[in-house]
Amino acid sequence: MRNKRAKQVTFKTKLLLITILPLIAVSLLIGGATYYQSRELINAETRSVEQRILAAKRQEIRNYVDLALTSIQQIYADEPGGPESAKAKVREILHNLTFDYDGYFFVYTLDGTNVVHPKLPHLVGGNWWDLQDDNGDYVIRNLISQATGGGGFHHYVWHKPSTGTVEEKLGYAILLDKWNWMLGTGLYTDDIAKEVAAIRAEFTRSIRQTLFVIFMITLATIIIAGSLIAGVRFSEQRFADSKLKELTNRIFQVQEQERKRVSTELHDSISQLLVSVRYGVELIHSEANRDPGLQGHAAKCLQTLDGTIAEVRRISRDLRPSVLDDMGLSAALGSLGKEFQNQSGITVNVTAEQCHSRLPEGAKTALYRVVQECMTNVARHARASEVTISLKVGLQNLVLCVEDNGVGLPRPLPKSGGLGFRNMRERIETYGGKLTLSRRGPGGTKIKVQMPLDNVSAKAA
Incomplete structure (x- = not known):
């Protein structure tokens, strides 16, 4: 009996080692290769940016x-x-x-x-x-x-x-x-030098996160293997959902980084070059008094350039509104409401309090994207004539509400909503917040977000 148990323990140990050791070796190789390739990518990207x-x-x-x-x-x-x-x-x-x-x-x-x-x-x-x-x-x-x-x-x-x-x-x-x-x-x-250093620091942080994820995956896999050998059930679906949410959050972060980079390139490079070209055409227009035909062509060029500059700035603003980085969430929501009202003709009422530095930048971006998605849904589906956006900042948490007076949600009320609603909820949950979808009293839809604030900043305030 003892020999049987000893053999059983030895077999479990061997099985554990056979499962874990290759996994550790592969993880180390992947981590080393990832680190080396990432360092090479950092050097190449920083050189390209500098050039x-x-x-x-x-x-x-x-x-x-x-x-x-x-x-x-x-x-x-x-x-x-x-x-x-x-x-x-x-x-x-x-x-x-x-x-x-x-x-x-x-x-x-x-x-x-x-x-x-x-x-x-x-x-x-x-x-x-x-x-x-x-x-x-x-x-x-x-x-x-x-x-x-x-x-x-x-x-x-x-x-x-x-x-x-x-x-x-x-x-x-x-x-x-x-x-x-x-x-x-x-x-x-x-x-x-400052911009290159910031890019290098961001890449370095991404490398650390990637290596940390590799380490955590390795550790989690080891725990799973040990648990399976010990006969303990492990919920694969929950694990997969956790990893999927982590990947989704990472995708959101990378997407916002890329939007910000492209927006900055459009605003600081292409827009400036177009403005410089406009100065030259404007000079030609002012000097072409003796040639009405040339002056007319110059005027058309100026009109085309103005439209192009406005379009580039609109694209840059849609990708990443500079007002969000420069003036904060409150001003960004006001600007978004005004722009939506001008484009759609739907009345937008915005009441937004300042949250200053009591929210991380990622949380501000998430709230802004939620409101942006809500406005898109209103324009496409709600058939509303009025939208109300309110942002209230308390001592412990923040409450954001977006309400419209449109046709409202279908009956019965969907439990999880569509893909857009799930994306909004995942963005908010990343920062410890909660998003709820409900019908508005007489008609329409209400989306409410509650998000915790930084307690240290709240006490200082």
């Missing part, structure tokens, strides 16, 4: 230089009042011509004497041929060399007016050969 941003900044700098040349072209070509008078006028124009927070134009003669510098006036009149930056780079020499070589870019470090610190800068210089002037401008690139 795209630098290319956009180079194009932006060229556009600014073209605008500056356009503003002084007539005076530079005709020299009204003589060369000295023309130079004085050009100096004044370039001194007052700025862009963004830290954008300006500077002018040096070919021997290194400064002629124009609106941010550092003490440089004007001095010879800075031998000026070196903190890295030992001869800044003025190299910029003049780029200008005399047909115009080009140069990296150096320089004083940043808005912060008072020395930061990396991408400069661009061209030659005004008639006056032997080097005209230049540039953009600071410290934000590129």
